[in-house]
Amino acid sequence: METYYTMCTQKRQEELCRVRGELAAWSAKGLKLNMARGKPGKEQLDMVSDILTVLQDSEQCISDGIDARNYGELAGLPAARRYWADVLGCSPEETFVGGSSSLTLMYDTISKAYTHGLLHSPEPWCRLEKVKFLCPCPGYDRHFRITESFGAELISVPMTPQGPDMDLVESLVKDPAVKGIWCVPKYSNPDGIIYSPEAIRRLAGLKPAAPDFVLMWDNAYCVHEFEGPFVPFQDILTLCREAGNPDMVFEFASTSKITLPGAGISVLAASRDNIQYMQKLMGVQMISYDKVNQLRHVLYLKDRETTLALMARHSRILGPKFRAVLDALDRELAPRGLGSWQRPRGGYFVSYYAPRGTARRILQLCREAGVVMTPAGATYPYGVDPEDSNIRIAPSLPPVEELEQAMEIFCLCVRQAALESLGE
Amino acid sequence: METYYTMCTQKRQEELCRVRGELAAWSAKGLKLNMARGKPGKEQLDMVSDILTVLQDSEQCISDGIDARNYGELAGLPAARRYWADVLGCSPEETFVGGSSSLTLMYDTISKAYTHGLLHSPEPWCRLEKVKFLCPCPGYDRHFRITESFGAELISVPMTPQGPDMDLVESLVKDPAVKGIWCVPKYSNPDGIIYSPEAIRRLAGLKPAAPDFVLMWDNAYCVHEFEGPFVPFQDILTLCREAGNPDMVFEFASTSKITLPGAGISVLAASRDNIQYMQKLMGVQMISYDKVNQLRHVLYLKDRETTLALMARHSRILGPKFRAVLDALDRELAPRGLGSWQRPRGGYFVSYYAPRGTARRILQLCREAGVVMTPAGATYPYGVDPEDSNIRIAPSLPPVEELEQAMEIFCLCVRQAALESLGE
Numbered sequence: 037m038e039t040y041y042t043m044c045t046q047k048r049q050e051e052l053c054r055v056r057g058e059l060a061a062w063s064a065k066g067l068k069l070n071m072a073r074g075k076p077g078k079e080q081l082d083m084v085s086d087i088l089t090v091l092q093d094s095e096q097c098i099s100d101g102i103d104a105r106n107y108g109e110l111a112g113l114p115a116a117r118r119y120w121a122d123v124l125g126c127s128p129e130e131t132f133v134g135g136s137s138s139l140t141l142m143y144d145t146i147s148k149a150y151t152h153g154l155l156h157s158p159e160p161w162c163r164l165e166k167v168k169f170l171c172p173c174p175g176y177d178r179h180f181r182i183t184e185s186f187g188a189e190l191i192s193v194p195m196t197p198q199g200p201d202m203d204l205v206e207s208l209v210k211d212p213a214v215k216g217i218w219c220v221p222k223y224s225n226p227d228g229i230i231y232s233p234e235a236i237r238r239l240a241g242l243k244p245a246a247p248d249f250v251l252m253w254d255n256a257y258c259v260h261e262f263e264g265p266f267v268p269f270q271d272i273l274t275l276c277r278e279a280g281n282p283d284m285v286f287e288f289a290s291t292s293k294i295t296l297p298g299a300g301i302s303v304l305a306a307s308r309d310n311i312q313y314m315q316k317l318m319g320v321q322m323i324s325y326d327k328v329n330q331l332r333h334v335l336y337l338k339d340r341e342t343t344l345a346l347m348a349r350h351s352r353i354l355g356p357k358f359r360a361v362l363d364a365l366d367r368e369l370a371p372r373g374l375g376s377w378q379r380p381r382g383g384y385f386v387s388y389y390a391p392r393g394t395a396r397r398i399l400q401l402c403r404e405a406g407v408v409m410t411p412a413g414a415t416y417p418y419g420v421d422p423e424d425s426n427i428r429i430a431p432s433l434p435p436v437e438e439l440e441q442a443m444e445i446f447c448l449c450v451r452q453a454a455l456e457s458l459g460e
Numbered sequence: 461m462e463t464y465y466t467m468c469t470q471k472r473q474e475e476l477c478r479v480r481g482e483l484a485a486w487s488a489k490g491l492k493l494n495m496a497r498g499k500p501g502k503e504q505l506d507m508v509s510d511i512l513t514v515l516q517d518s519e520q521c522i523s524d525g526i527d528a529r530n531y532g533e534l535a536g537l538p539a540a541r542r543y544w545a546d547v548l549g550c551s552p553e554e555t556f557v558g559g560s561s562s563l564t565l566m567y568d569t570i571s572k573a574y575t576h577g578l579l580h581s582p583e584p585w586c587r588l589e590k591v592k593f594l595c596p597c598p599g600y601d602r603h604f605r606i607t608e609s610f611g612a613e614l615i616s617v618p619m620t621p622q623g624p625d626m627d628l629v630e631s632l633v634k635d636p637a638v639k640g641i642w643c644v645p646k647y648s649n650p651d652g653i654i655y656s657p658e659a660i661r662r663l664a665g666l667k668p669a670a671p672d673f674v675l676m677w678d679n680a681y682c683v684h685e686f687e688g689p690f691v692p693f694q695d696i697l698t699l700c701r702e703a704g705n706p707d708m709v710f711e712f713a714s715t716s717k718i719t720l721p722g723a724g725i726s727v728l729a730a731s732r733d734n735i736q737y738m739q740k741l742m743g744v745q746m747i748s749y750d751k752v753n754q755l756r757h758v759l760y761l762k763d764r765e766t767t768l769a770l771m772a773r774h775s776r777i778l779g780p781k782f783r784a785v786l787d788a789l790d791r792e793l794a795p796r797g798l799g800s801w802q803r804p805r806g807g808y809f810v811s812y813y814a815p816r817g818t819a820r821r822i823l824q825l826c827r828e829a830g831v832v833m834t835p836a837g838a839t840y841p842y843g844v845d846p847e848d849s850n851i852r853i854a855p856s857l858p859p860v861e862e863l864e865q866a867m868e869i870f871c872l873c874v875r876q877a878a879l880e881s882l883g884e
Contacts, residue, residue, distance in 0.1 A: 085529065103505065139747060296529040297530050298529050298532070299752035320606055321568075322563060323602075327723065
């Protein structure tokens with residue numbers, strides 16, 4: 037097979053004709069396929085739905101002498117704090133267990149930085165002329181949007197295969213207006229990159245000018261391998277403490293992709309001083325989170341080991357889906373020289389880099405053919421990808437057969453957009 | 461029995477001696493009794509714990525074609541929105557169903573007013589020199605603390621037996637810095653007052669100078685009678701709309717005292733425009749709330765009628781507790797001329813007005829004797845009761861026998877404090 041870049045014009049025209057015809061045939065079927073969001077599929081949900089019945093009666097609701105059904109224990113059920121400490125490698129006193137969404141805990145952290153300030157803030161961020169936030173990109177649109185919604189200036193930092201460009205990060209944090217950085221250290225969203233030990237060491241050891249600089253450490257995929265064995269990770273709280281930055285990091289995780297996305301539990305992990313400070317602020321907005329659901333999770337997931345065993349069962353569902361995506365890219369696009377991609381072993385995405393300037397057109401064609409994807413640019417601050425190239429593929433929701441159809445359509449769209457951009 | 465105010469000095473001294481002796485005897489028992497917070501008791505929790513098993517399998521999780529287990533439906537499961545609309549008398553499109561805490565929805569509303577502004581805000585409140593908030597008092601400490609935590613100036617408005625002093629409210633809202641008012645319209649916390657139709661009509665028809673004035677309508681006890689039949693209430697959204705203030709009101713409620721306080725569901729009700737506006741802001745902090753728990757509640761509570769039947773069962777547990785409190789006050793304090801109190805038929809509190817200047821002393825004595833109560837002053841802005849008189853009694857948590865002991869101790873403490881204040 038010849039790459040489009042070496043093809044003569046006439047061949048490209050014939051190819052474009054062929055591709056258009058094939059896409060039209062797909063469009064005519066009126067399919068509705070969705071690869072937009074990292075939503076677990078029905079098979080995964082069914083697999084964990086026995087969590088619904090793990091808590092059956094009143095007696096079971098007493099945990100460490102605490103009745104999970106009543107008000108109280110703002111920082112979470114002690115058993116749930118021990119569970120998360122076991123998973124993350126920190127201590128229970130360094131955890132704050134929340135409701136169904138870690139995104140909300142992240143939002144709360146930034147929101148409180150704006151309205152009240154963080155532990156070491158000279159003043160609330162809303163009083164400052166300018167707040168800047170570092171956004172390794174491509175990255176997670178919902179992270180960027182939180183800081184954007186508060187009016188922070190988003191600074192793009194390129195991702196490398198080892199994590200964010202650390203030379204740039206170290207230079208940028210010398211600006212006291214730079215108040216933090218968004219990180220997904222394991223299976224980064226969307227590239228699926230695991231930050232190198234060196235990058236993590238440098239992040240933990242940052243010497244920012246802002247005394248209240250915050251490392252927003254979203255460990256969303258800490259146990260989320262879909263291929264191969266569990267990859268251990270270091271406790272970021274320990275690393276920051278050892279580097280003299282005990283209060284710099286807020287780590288986040290949830291069971292959204294371990295049990296039920298709509299009904300899991302979340303955690304914020306930070307230094308004891310941070311937890312104490314946040315608890316004082318959170319106590320104004322909340323009496324306590326849903327401890328019954330926390331208890332359900334403790335009974336169901338038990339500990340890190342039991343959780344890893346469950347994640348291995350998830351991987352048996354997810355693995356084939358990711359392989360279907362990568363196989364399609366390898367088969368349809370690689371030989372034609374169209375774009376590049378990583379080969380992640382965990383997380384929820386495949387990050388595809390289309391030929392420069394074609395991503396938006398590709399997604400328009402996908403939409404017309406009935407395939408919904410994350411909008412182009414979403415993985416960049418302000419939704420603008422300067423290269424118009426990155427496309428986040430989320431293969432978890434559709435069954436494999438639908439996914440194969442969706443990828444066939446997707447690859448045709450890439451081919452058409454590339455051919456169009458190469459000119460007639 | 462003679463009132464303390466007509467007793468001669470010698471008799472009072474003898475009485476003080478007697479009371480001290482009795483209190484010392486109670487103290488010696490080392491009891492630990494709690495009437496501090498409106499926490500349902502174990503018997504109530506056990507009564508509703510069959511909600512834990514109402515949702516058993518995967519098939520049940522599909523509601524209106526939506527899988528409650530997965531991400532999505534930020535404004536809540538349609539069935540949960542219909543449920544709340546039925547209870548509150550508004551339409552499903554006017555509801556936003558949240559997580560386990562209505563307090564959090566109230567906090568989110570005020571927080572967003574500060575950081576982003578409400579629908580009709582010329583600018584976010586954090587940009588303003590001064591924000592004032594009306595606090596009918598005695599009132600709910602957690603309400604006051606939310607606005608206090610953002611730096612608002614809290615303005616006390618006296619409660620009358622018909623609701624807040626409306627002449628004063630109408631005059632205060634002419635100040636454009638006055639941005640809202642906290643209301644618990646049915647069984648007000650702590651007085652247990654039901655706002656009169658006239659007061660509600662005047663609140664709905666307010667003509668505030670601030671275009672983004674907000675009526676914070678905490679309908680916490682909307683179906684919470686513990687004595688007598690259900691008392692219907694009018695839909696505040698309709699009243700505000702009819703008065704030309706469609707976007708002025710945010711109503712809140714939750715199932716915290718219907719099902720499980722630690723694991724209920726909450727609701728915010730407001731105009732369609734407000735819901736749309738808030739949804740846009742909430743979408744940054746949340747993908748969706750726990751719809752599995754929303755579904756559990758829909759299956760368990762079904763509708764308004766089924767909910768009222770359940771509340772009647774709660775009242776059979778709560779009624780005797782409230783009667784025990786009121787009986788003790790009637791028996792021990794009324795004949796001695798000590799203080800005054802309302803006789804609520806719903807809600808979670810009895811509001812006791814001690815002789816002026818004695819509330820803090822009474823609660824100190826209670827503490828020493830092993831009875832924990834809401835701190836004196838808590839029901840006033842900044843925790844300062846200018847009369848040092850109001851004490852909130854929360855009888856729901858202890859079993860009746862413990863409650864009777866606690867009230868016996870409480871009444872002795874009132875007697876001792878009153879005698880002390882009358883001088884030797």
